[in-house]
Amino acid sequence: MSRRPTLSTITERTETTSGVISTTTNSAAEMEETKMQMAVRAAQLGEIQTVRFLLNGHVTANELDHEGCGLLHWAAINNKIEIIELILSHGGNVDLIGGHMRSTPLHWACYNSQIAAVICLIKNGANPAIRNMNGETPLHIAANTGNFTLIAYLLVKFDHIKDMRDNLGNSAVMRSAAQSFGLFPIRIFTKVDAHLDFTSDDTGDTALHVSMLRQNLTGAVELICAGADEDKKNKNGQTPYDLVNEKFGKHVREHVESRRVREQGSKYELMTSRWFLMQFFTASISGILIGAGLGLYYLTNFWVVLSALAIALPLLIFFLRKKRMDHFGYLPVTYICWMGMAELGLLIFDSEGLLHWSLLMAMCSIWVISASFYWLLILTDPGVMPRSKNPFNDFVEHLETKKIDRYCFTCWIPKSSNSHHCSQCDKCVDGFDHHCPWIHKCVYRKNLRFFIFFCLTNLIFDVIYVPVLIYMIAVSWGNVGFSQTLSDHGIMVLSLFFSIPHVIGAGTITYTQFSQISRHITTIEIIRNGRAHQDSDKSTSPSSTYNPWEDSPSIKTRVRNVCNLLVFDRFGGDEDGSQCETTSGSFETSESHI
Ligand SMILES: [Zn+2]
Ligand SMILES: [Zn+2]
Structure with missing residues (x-):
């Protein structure tokens, strides 16, 4: 496993650097080191004036610090776009190799899921096929982090990297099967037709073996439906089904069969x-x-x-x-x-x-x-949002030009703050409230x-x-x-x-x-706010519980909200009835199947 720089290591380093800066020294060699360390700290913190000053004759754009990392690495991992562009304009090598793992700045940006830095480096010609010491491409690193948007961006933009393997024979989809749980990002790999049957050199496991071993039902079903070999044996002579108990294996087969019938079956088969x-x-x-x-x-x-x-x-x-x-x-x-x-x-x-x-x-x-x-x-x-007809181009355009990184990777459309992909209906719905099992239909703003x-x-x-x-x-x-x-x-x-x-x-x-x-709140907002509250509780007080009734509006507001909906078809205070403002915060780019 590669060494992954974290923000804490960067902070420690920054503190050390500030210590070094304050020390006066007469040695010319030590003075040079101090300048480089000043530049590193400025690149980490985004102090563009300092970096510009130092690049004018004090340090070179491709100089490495005492750990063997360039300024571009530090700017990339900290998402400092202006600094990246400044270094490149001073002759910086966009594919500079540095650090213990001999990685490029693109690897480093992927380590911390810095999407803006990744886009900036790629626009400036970064090569996504360069491997680090473990043979990992930036896509492998993105698969480790499990950031769907980043994985999708690299896959859609560069078709030739999807099947690259590291020194142990692992492709990026195998990494995703091992690191993430659920349907994503496996579905993104199947969408771009990545090869699914590579085997790991040490165990002989495929991505399907790994998914089954982790009892990842939706991931395994997605792989099988996309054509992964169900009978491939690993080095112990086991097929993916041999790695799970009979009940789970039966469950997988049922899901695969029901999806096949629904997607490709004849009318007779369906009925x-x-x-x-x-x-x-x-x-x-x-x-x-x-x-x-x-x-x-x-x-x-x-x-x-x-x-x-x-x-x-x-x-x-x-x-x-x-x-x-x-x-x-x-x-x-x-x-x-x-x-x-x-x-x-x-x-x-x-x-x-x-x-x-x-x-x-x-x-x-x-x-x-x-x-x-x-x-x-x-x-x-x-309220159902139509799927994209030109998914890959639309996605890249949205991400690069409009900076939209909340995306549904089933429908390939941007997610708004109040839209949600319903796993039961398999559709993105605008103004989602909840999926009603009794009528087998989504309830949302417009119905x-x-x-x-x-x-x-x-x-x-x-x-x-x-x-x-x-x-x-x-x-x-x-x-x-x-x-x-x-x-x-x-x-x-x-x-x-x-x-x-x-x-x-x-x-x-x-x-x-x-x-x-x-109260002008939807069911999903209550669920999301409850989850967010639980998450924040873990770091503060575990005994306090979320109370959806707090900050209750006055009776007058409540009556007005109900009348607005029933009489004028307006939700809460919105004027035209076409949008409803939500109180939800920012959420990860993921499918929360409720
Ligand atoms: Zn969707
Ligand atoms: Zn639904």
Whole structure:
């Protein structure tokens, strides 16, 4: 492993240097050293006047200090762009070799992920294919740091370096597999068609071996889907699957197969795949249950249905716990059908005309409105950001000219402060709030209003339906007794049983959304702020916890925020409704899959 200069070593060195500067000496050789050290310190701190003065006859642009490093190395690792340009204008060699590892300034800039310095050096002709003493190119160093933007920039800009290997036979993608966890930066390497099957000289492991060994599911799936050899054996005769337990290996194969079917499968394959059948089954599960319950009820009696439910419910809960929430995308459809059935049931139940027709009409209208908002949510996608058609050129242009370094490397578009790549939908969404597993759709700035109305109408329906049902059951109970009520209208008693958890769920979601809107904050901001707070806690006081309710706005502001959204479709105080200002700070260039 190479020696990596850190900021602390630089600080120590700077302190030593200042000590040397203050010492007076008569020896000419020592005087020369002092001038070089002064220049080094000025290059580290960005004191351009001092560097300019010293370069005019006191030190040369390619002179090395007593550690064998040039001024350009120090300017590069500290991101001092003006100093880099000054040294180069005085005849500095952009590929000057220096330091213990015999590295170039580009290596040094990559050590500290100094993107501006990397761009500056490359624009001035730095050669990214030069290897250091370990045979590492700057791309290897970037892969060690795990900075996606830097890796992408080097890969996109210089196609010929993607498959260069160090003295141990490791390519940069192998380094990334060993140093980073998750989908990135492996996906960037697969996008530029890097060779994935190089083996390490000492172990014979490929990048896939390393990913499997580290149980990096998304990384391993990405490598296999991009064509990495699943059967390649290392020096111990093990394939990548031999390095993990059977369960993890099965998990990887399932993900690979489901992605292959979704991306390349025929319609027949798609419709008979496990993934699709699972979707279909979960979509229709409540319909099947209601249908089976009704059939059983009319064929037998209430108690048989209740016993069947007592057996079915634990099984259902077990099944739901095993499966991911994104399989429930179609549940609202069945819920909306159920609302209709509830309405119909109420009409049949109410043969004596206890309920006023206007109440039944109101419930019917709410049902229609709720269904309309659901379909508006499902069928429209106004906040999805289109993928780049010319990804590499756009990326380089954005980075070099507009200095945009927050980027989505799946869609290859810049990330704004309030956009987010949803891993479930595999899309970048502007004004992201959260991914709703119940409707299997992202909720974001431009469909937030539909979502709120959908939740609200659900809740209003329940709030009317549950008391009406209780009233009807109570009246029937009073008239004909409990057992006769069960015998005549048992299905409505069961309906009440199912409505209560729903009213709690719909109430909680609606309350949370209203509360967030009134405070002009999105779900993802709460999550991000909570994480940032946790990180800062680690260095300060671990006992204090993040409180999202602090700095609560006044009631007047809250009411105004809610009205702005519901009436004028404006989020918070923004005037045109097209943008929402966020309170999020700066985040690393990474995909936070929530
Ligand atoms: Zn994206
Ligand atoms: Zn989503």
